[in-house]
Each structure stands twice: as structure tokens, then as C-alpha cells.
Amino acid sequence: ASDGTVLLHSEHRSIGTSRADRSYFKTTMQGKTSTENLVSASTGELTTIISIPVFLDGKVAGVLFANLALKEMSKTSTDSIKIGKSGECFVIDGNGIMIAHPDKSNIGESFSNQDWIQRILSDKKGRVEYTWNGTRKIAYFRDIQEVDWYLVLPTDQDELLAPTME
DSSP: OTTSBOOOOSSGGGTTOBOTTSHHHHHHTTTOOEEEEEEOTTTSSEEEEEEEEEEETTEEEEEEEEEEEHHHHHHHTGGGOOBTTTBOOEEEETTSBEEEOSSGGGTTOBOTTSHHHHHHHHHOEEEEEEEETTEEEEEEEEEEGGGTEEEEEEEEHHHHHHHHHO
């Protein structure tokens, strides 16, 4: 509804609650689509909300939104991507928050204080070298503009460069 009241939802307990205070709701009521990473009011889990305006007679009458269950999405995407023996795949958002990672304890955590994450956020695509838990890493990365996410593919530097050392 235009006042933020949830009229339909897959989580029955969410019907009748309000989303009027959420920035995605406010943005979408201005006629713009929105993508926002946040803690879900319904599940308490980190989620991505994608919302679009619903128009009636040329005016915004409400908001249609969908939650992307990030832990579930991670199971069918980043969890199954392996690069060599040590390489993996993860996704961070534009604030350095972990969105998808094989180690679920990392999801929702901020890595924005890491210099190499700051470089990923500023460069948008490319390669970065860094040390993680005492291991030298090389990561290739690329932004996913539509949702303000970054796909990161790190692997151990020694493993990656081993063929050149023979």
C-alpha cells in the first residue's frame, strides 16, 4: 500500500506490518526502482531487496518488492565455484559487506576496513594482491552495477603462479 503497509507476503506474519521507514520503499514511491542490502524485517537475515513501483492511473500506488535470500543464493552460486585447490568466489556489496561466501559466518560482515576491499570498490574491475591469514592472495574482481555488488575470485598466489616457477 502507498502508506507502506504490507498487503501480501510469503511470510504470513509480515502481512499488515509497515515498510514505510525503509529507504527502498521511499525511493520506489518516488517512481524509481531500488536495490538495497539490509537485514530483513521478516527473517532477521541479511537480504537484498529489489523493488519496483506499482502504477495506477499514472501515479505510484504502491511498491512490489522481492527478497533475495543471500545464504540460499550463495549455496547455488559462490559455494560451487572453485578455482584450483585454494581459490573460491565471494560477493561484496558497495559498502564492503559480504553478501555471498562459502563460509556463511562471513555473510553480513563488513570488510570495508581492508585496504584491498577499498581498492576493489574504487577500481570496479581488475586484479588486487593482498595477504589474508598469512597467505599471499591474488584476486580478480568485477562490479555488478545493477545491484552494486562485486564478484571476487581470489586464490593463493603460490598456487596461481606455480606453473611459471617450473
